[in-house]
Amino acid sequence: MTTGIAVTRRTDQQQASRIAIFANGQTIYADGEKCDWAYRVAFGAVSLYRVLACGRRQIIAFHLAGEWFGIEQGRRRQFTAEAIGPTGILCANLAADQCPALLPAVLDALWSAREHQLVISRQSSHERVAAFLLEISERTQDKRRFDLPMPRADIADYLGLTIESVSRAVTRLKCSNAIRLVGPRGIEILDRDRLRSFCD
Template structure:
């Protein structure tokens, strides 16, 4: 899977510091960058977790499959996000590029060496893991107890916070991806988005339905019941 990793001299900038994990006194050399085409697998569930990744440009989906093909996307990783960081030996999700995606890669082993000599690294690793945990905890509430409209509203608000530029949310993922993230079908997602559109809460831009403008952020927040 990693046979295509570039072998050129790794620039010094591809270091642990770039991941924002070390204190800077002991930068660790990374392996450089790598680009995946749309739909390509970055790593598979249960594969050995040899590398850690950071999205430089693009979007990644992390998911689990049931044996009959049902899929649950646990997270989308967007610009700047670190993913593939495991404490155990193997990956717990499959990661795929949602669109053409460039990632920074570093060896997990380097991280471990760095951690032993730098408490800041530990702190940052724990912080990252806690952020992931917090996201998962909120997502459990969404998956277990929210209605389809509430889920879609929550999704749009999440994406609004994470990737809206100049007021426009440019979704890299398909309705099917969104559905598998929200525990719904793609039709239900589509109907909910249409409903929000008809209600005047959002509008579309461009000629695709992936560019969304939120017109009424407050109504969306009301739909996604606070806890």
């Protein structure tokens, strides 16, 4: 929400394969805008969210380096996309002839969305957090030791929990020796099987 570095929103996204740099909390596109472009994360991370009428913010997905997002052809933006930390974004034209390249990315997004649905629909707080850590782990270079790009508030809004519940679940995983914390953001997976056993 807050902007760290003073970088104004790029208006030169029109040049395809041009990298745009966004600061923490900057909006890449907003809920309701036209969807002319698709995006890919070069570095950093992106959250897709909507603020509900009740004031709650629900994060629908995170996108890490290398991942496509924002393919929503012929509609208005369903969510707002926002940079988490300093983030580089590549833009691509959403022309119909690029369809063969786009379909796999959309299928991936659908796959992920549905797997996430399984997690948030019925799982307990520690199951959700364990699943989340494994999910991020799988999408990172070093799958054993990594840093979470986002604060607890983002994790909570993604998992449908409160900050406090996320924190308690992390503590619980830590106490079971499944993970080790390296500061609030650093995660080391000590026992992946034990962590997996927390997921349902």
